[in-house]
Amino acid sequence: MATAPKSHTDSKPAEKEVLLRVEGVTKIYDGTVKAVDDVSLDVMKGEIFGLLGGSGCGKSTLLRMMAGFEKPTKGNIYLAGQDITNIPAYQRPINMMFQSYALFPHLTVWENIAFGLKRDHLPKEQIASRVEAMLKLAQLTKYAQRKPHQLSGGQQQRVALARSLAKSPQLLLLDEPLGALDKKLRETTQLELVNIIEEVGVTCVLVTHDQEEAMTMASRIAVMSEGYFQQIGAPDEIYETPNSRSVADFIGNVNMFEGVVIVDEPDHVIVKCDECTHYVGHGITGNLGMAVGVALRPEKIMLSKEKPKGEYNWCEGEVVEIVYFGDHTTYHLKTKTGKVIKAQEINNTRDLSCGLTWGDHAYMHWNDLAMIVLTH
Amino acid sequence: MNKLTRYFQGLFQGNKLVIGIPYGWFILLVAIPLLIVLKISLSEMEATSVSNMVSWTKGLPTLKLNFANYQFIFSDALYVKTYISSIKYALITTLICLAIGYPFAYFMARAPKHIQPTLLMLIMLPFWTSFLLRIYAWKTLLVSNGVINNVLLSMHIINEPLVMMNNSFSLVIGMVYSYLPFMILPLYANLSKLDIRYLEAAADLGASPFKAFWLITVPLSKAGIIAGSMLVFIPAVGEFVIPELLGGPDTLMIGRVLWDEFFSNNDWPMAASVAVVMIALILVPMAILNRAEASLEEAK
Numbered sequence: 112m113a114t115a116p117k118s119h120t121d122s123k124p125a126e127k128e129v130l131l132r133v134e135g136v137t138k139i140y141d142g143t144v145k146a147v148d149d150v151s152l153d154v155m156k157g158e159i160f161g162l163l164g165g166s167g168c169g170k171s172t173l174l175r176m177m178a179g180f181e182k183p184t185k186g187n188i189y190l191a192g193q194d195i196t197n198i199p200a201y202q203r204p205i206n207m208m209f210q211s212y213a214l215f216p217h218l219t220v221w222e223n224i225a226f227g228l229k230r231d232h233l234p235k236e237q238i239a240s241r242v243e244a245m246l247k248l249a250q251l252t253k254y255a256q257r258k259p260h261q262l263s264g265g266q267q268q269r270v271a272l273a274r275s276l277a278k279s280p281q282l283l284l285l286d287e288p289l290g291a292l293d294k295k296l297r298e299t300t301q302l303e304l305v306n307i308i309e310e311v312g313v314t315c316v317l318v319t320h321d322q323e324e325a326m327t328m329a330s331r332i333a334v335m336s337e338g339y340f341q342q343i344g345a346p347d348e349i350y351e352t353p354n355s356r357s358v359a360d361f362i363g364n365v366n367m368f369e370g371v372v373i374v375d376e377p378d379h380v381i382v383k384c385d386e387c388t389h390y391v392g393h394g395i396t397g398n399l400g401m402a403v404g405v406a407l408r409p410e411k412i413m414l415s416k417e418k419p420k421g422e423y424n425w426c427e428g429e430v431v432e433i434v435y436f437g438d439h440t441t442y443h444l445k446t447k448t449g450k451v452i453k454a455q456e457i458n459n460t461r462d463l464s465c466g467l468t469w470g471d472h473a474y475m476h477w478n479d480l481a482m483i484v485l486t487h
Numbered sequence: 488m489n490k491l492t493r494y495f496q497g498l499f500q501g502n503k504l505v506i507g508i509p510y511g512w513f514i515l516l517v518a519i520p521l522l523i524v525l526k527i528s529l530s531e532m533e534a535t536s537v538s539n540m541v542s543w544t545k546g547l548p549t550l551k552l553n554f555a556n557y558q559f560i561f562s563d564a565l566y567v568k569t570y571i572s573s574i575k576y577a578l579i580t581t582l583i584c585l586a587i588g589y590p591f592a593y594f595m596a597r598a599p600k601h602i603q604p605t606l607l608m609l610i611m612l613p614f615w616t617s618f619l620l621r622i623y624a625w626k627t628l629l630v631s632n633g634v635i636n637n638v639l640l641s642m643h644i645i646n647e648p649l650v651m652m653n654n655s656f657s658l659v660i661g662m663v664y665s666y667l668p669f670m671i672l673p674l675y676a677n678l679s680k681l682d683i684r685y686l687e688a689a690a691d692l693g694a695s696p697f698k699a700f701w702l703i704t705v706p707l708s709k710a711g712i713i714a715g716s717m718l719v720f721i722p723a724v725g726e727f728v729i730p731e732l733l734g735g736p737d738t739l740m741i742g743r744v745l746w747d748e749f750f751s752n753n754d755w756p757m758a759a760s761v762a763v764v765m766i767a768l769i770l771v772p773m774a775i776l777n778r779a780e781a782s783l784e785e786a787k
Contacts (some may be wrong), residue, residue: 181689201699207691215686217706226702227692278692279712 123266131282136186138172138338146172148338149186154282158282159315161329163322165341165361168339174284174318178207189279201230206280210287212271214259220270221246221255222279227278228484231472248307249273250424265296272304276311282309285317289324289451301327314325322362326350334358355487359406364441366452368405375399381423382484390423392479396440397486404485408440412454415474424478428452430467442467444475512634523764528759529553545629556760565739566761570768572739576655577723578732580662584670584719585712587663592674592711593704596681607675610668622732628658629733653735661733667724670715677705677711713780721769741765 131154147169151351154160162170173395175181177188179200186385187196195203202263206227224245228238246252250270259267268288275283288304289297305328308315319325326346333343342354353359356367370384375398382389382405389405396401428444431451442454454475465472529552560566578595595606613621628634641647651657680706689699705712728741735739741761748758 178687178691180690194522201693205691207688209684209688209691211684213682213688215685215688217709226689230693230698274692295689361602486658 118280127157129153130156130191131316132189133173133177134187134189136173136176136183136188136225138169138176139184139347144223145338147176150339151186152333152340152343154316156314157312157364158330159317159328161325161332162316162318162335163320163325163329163332163362164335165320168335170318170320170335171286173335174286174316177282177316178284179203188223194436201476204278204280205282205284206275206278207284207286208271208288212259212293214267214422216259219256220251220262223259223270224277227274231278243398245273245277248276248310264292265300268292268300269303271440272307276307276313279311283315284312285315287319287321288317289321290319297324304328334360336360346475353406353416353485354402356406356481356485359483359485364409364453364455366407366409368407370400370403370405372397372401372403379479380484385476386450386452387426387450388423389482390479391482391484395484398485401486405482406485407482409453409455410439410457411475412452412475414442414454414456415476416467416471418474419476424479424481425474426452427472427474430471430473433441433467433469442473444473524759524762527755528556528763530557532651544675553724554755556757557764559757560764566744567740569739569744570764571742572689573724574768576658576662577720579659580666580717580723581670583659583663585716588667588670588674589712590716592671592678595671595675596678603679610671613668618665619728621730622665622729624707625657625661625664625733626652629660630745651707653733653738655734655738657733658730658738658740661729662683662726665729666719666723669718671719673714674711676707677708677714681707710780713776716775717773721773723764724769731749 123143123272130308132151133152133154134148134381136147136150137145139145150169152160164170164172176183179195179198179202183196189195190203190205206334215226218226221242223303224242225238228241233241242255243252246255249272251269251273254262254266254270259270262270268275272288289300292300301324317325317329329346331343332346334341334349336357342349342358344352349358350362353362360366360367368382368384368386368389370382370389372380372395373388374381374486375395377394378392379395380392380395381389382403384405391405395403418427426446428446430442431445432443434441434443437458439457442456444452444454446452452475506597531553540566595603598606629651630636631650631652635651636645636648640648661679664703685703686696686699687705689703690696725742726740727746730738730740730743731746734743744760745765746757748754748761753756
């Protein structure tokens with residue numbers, strides 16, 4: 112488990128009530144394929160919970176079980192204390208915003224949003240006023256009489272959101288809500304989406320493979336892999352204190368050093384690696400002589416042409432690649448052992464900041480709280 | 488000159504040739520024969536050539552058209568009755584085919600992917616036997632000393648043989664049997680493309696499976712319903728063989744009248760008129776449906 116100090120207290124807000132409880136849920140397809148493997152989870156009222164993982168990690172299957180499209184092979188799902196495991200989708204007070212929206216192509220925007228309300232046999236005036244309110248919320252009033260194919264991607268996305276919010280669900284499920292939009296539109300839509308969700312105050316479970324989407328939208332994230340949760344925590348917790356190599360590797364970029372603990376003190380440890388020696392400014396739960404991984408994010412590495420002082424936390428290499436992103440540049444440096452380390456520099460001036468170019472010899476250094484020691 | 492040769496060269500370039508073959512076929516074997524039928528229907532006797540139909544008065548050509556046949560068709564109650572009856576039987580056939588074909592196509596489209604080709608094959612299997620033979624086989628099933636009556640009699644379910652032959656019952660059975668595949672195939676093609684997520688979205692919004700079927704599946708398969716209905720209705724209106732073999736004296740169908748006019752009465756202008764009216768009767772609803780389908784496609 113995490114060997115870094117618990118800098119964050121458990122992010123689960125204790126005073127809040129649990130809205131959705133997933134208890135030991137397993138889903139096996141065709142008798143052999145384990146899509147979801149004994150997963151338990153509490154989603155608090157009012158939070159946006161992110162399920163993050165690569166394709167085939169089981170996140171969509173888990174979401175579909177929450178919606179009621181799939182039945183768990185084992186385990187139970189509770190909504191506000193009530194067991195909903197065997198309640199069919201159309202009777203659950205849960206609505207979903209589908210990946211690529213699944214808007215009914217033969218119905219207008221208005222009819223799409225009214226679809227769920229009509230199923231509740233509400234009086235006509237009530238349906239009309241609710242639909243109007245939803246149209247206004249999603250800024251779609253102008254487009255009420257259009258068919259989905261006459262709308263842009265962003266507008267379709269808002270219709271899908273309005274449709275899933277129309278019935279005031281207790282729980283809103285979002286399946287890759289921004290996946291069908293291009294990058295620029297995604298950034299604005301992301302904020303819009305969060306604003307609307309917060310305005311309505313609905314609890315959300317968000318499924319995504321895009322870590323940026325999960326980080327910016329969710330208040331807590333579960334990183335999923337091969338059907339189980341690798342780590343659950345707030346976005347910064349997952350990023351800064353991943354509990355395993357695979358989480359560290361999945362979320363963002365990371366340089367991984369393999370080494371052995373040579374000094375193990377309560378307030379610091381020293382890990383000897385081939386490339387360099389790490390002085391870690393906090394204690395770990397490992398012991399002397401233990402083989403560990405040291406994860407170091409590229410943005411925490413500083414570059415210079417002069418040799419840093421001291422014997423710890425620096426490393427030298429040759430620039431083999433420069434990747435320019437506009438706001439920052441990533442330098443790939445090859446050490447004597449052949450390992451390539453990535454270092455990220457912010458381009459805070461208009462000329463390339465550290466003046467390094469291909470083939471240059473440079474030193475990388477970092478401070479003693481920049482890295483995470485991982486035993487898994 | 489150069490332009491012209493280039494034009495002809497262009498004409499034989501691949502794409503034009505490919506488009507040209509079916510169009511040529513259509514003009515030669517559909518459009519021209521239809522015009523000939525129209526011409527015959529407007530002349531007094533079959534031998535009338537086009538030149539005889541044009542008379543010259545004061546240097547201007549005047550078409551001499553004979554509408555007597557059409558007047559006769561619409562004044563004679565028998566023709567009108569036959570048209571109505573043909574459309575009625577075609578409609579009944581279409582509706583029954585739709586009622587049987589839709590659930591059939593629906594479950595076929597929902598069947599596991601690997602058995603769908605087999606199911607499709609089973610639908611087409613009857614085409615391997617002669618159409619005439621299959622219609623004739625119904626006769627042996629339905630006649631008063633046929634298979635069905637014999638079984639029912641021997642089991643003492645009935646005391647007298649049921650009259651199932653040479654009436655509207657046998658006619659409709661024969662037509663539904665023959666035209667059912669033409670309903671199922673376009674419906675299947677349409678329903679198998681239906682995105683299952685629409686049904687999930689409907690369920691998610693609170694629609695029971697039954698509601699979701701009526702509100703989502705049926706409207707989205709409208710194009711398939713229209714295509715299947717046209718494929719059944721149009722040939723059913725002019726059907727000749729099935730009413731001839733399975734129908735009776737009461738089951739008036741325009742196909743049989745046509746046959747009689749052509750081959751018994753040898754009145755080709757009259758027969759041609761009957762055919763032209765039939766085509767018009769079919770074309771009008773078809774044009775309407777086509778337009779509905781086009782607007783539907785546009786909406787997608």
